Amino acid sequence: MENIKKYIEFEPSQKCSVTDCNKKANYEVYLYDYYREFNEEFFEQDYTCPFICEEHMHLNEKNASGNRRPRGYVSYPFTNKHGAQGYTRYQPVKEIYSELLNNGLLVPNASLRIDFSDINSQLIQQLSRNPELMYKLDPRKFEELVAELFNRKGYEVTLTPQTRDGGKDIYAIKKDAIAPTLFVVETKRYSKTNKVGVEIVRGLYGVKSAERANVGVIVTTSSFTKDAIDFASPLNYELSLRDFDNLKEWLSEYK
Ligand SMILES: [Zn+2]
Secondary structure, three states: OOOOOEEEEOOOOOEOOOOOOOOEOOEEEEEEEEEOOOOEEEEEEOOOOOEEOHHHHHHHHHOOEEOOOOOOEEEOOOOOOOOOOEEEEEEEHHHHHHHHHHOOOOOOOOEEEEOOOOOOHHHHHHHHHOHHHHHHOOHHHHHHHHHHHHHHOOOEEEEOOOOOOOOOOEEEEEOOOOOOEEEEEEEEOOOOOOOEOHHHHHHHHHHHHHOOOOEEEEEEOOOEOHHHHHHHHHHOOOEEEEOHHHHHHHHHOOO
16 A cells, blocks of 8 residues: 655754643654554554653653553543554654664654555545545545645645544645745535534634634535535635535546
8 A cells, every 4th residue: 555655844953742842852752553463563653742752751651541452542641632542652762863864864854754644546546536435434534635635736734633623634834936825724524414514614714813824724525504605705815615526626636
């Protein structure tokens, strides 16, 4: 399977990823899982909290709950915010980066590659041929799909940790010669009959304003209520509502 790579900026002076923490990162955070059936170990960088300081690491461990083994799920205050199966492991940053540097895999200020998506060309092709399959994706997967579609259109994309209320999902930055533009994107993988209402559109508009983003975008497998459309239409430089037909059109480029 071909994985689409995602990137996060790495700098040697990397800060702890915990909100409002200004300490230097001491550890890189991994999600660790073990599949007994396949006797296979699974590691991935925790994109919901890629770096953590010493102090937060201890707090994170102290307040963790759940079973690590056999194959379990552990809930943490700071890491594994996407609620994935497995538990958090830490690796001192010095070790990783000196190793990467020594192997010529990393130059200071280079981007660190992380994989967090298995949205691949094959899946996108399948969806472009049969867009109805989008209704079968779980909401997080749908979010990754939308992130990937933005990515393919030349945006720099960051997925945010999953939140209960679905808040903002994706940041997408478009850089061009004149000015960079920041988009906050919220995805709603709703059934066809469940239209996105005005309260969600209003909510995103609030987030967009608070985050000083340029444009708020809602992408849904469904469509929008009349109230939602009426709210957004005078704000058409600040809000963009994309429905099933728009998605179909985006996907059709990858047939
Ligand atoms: Zn910290």
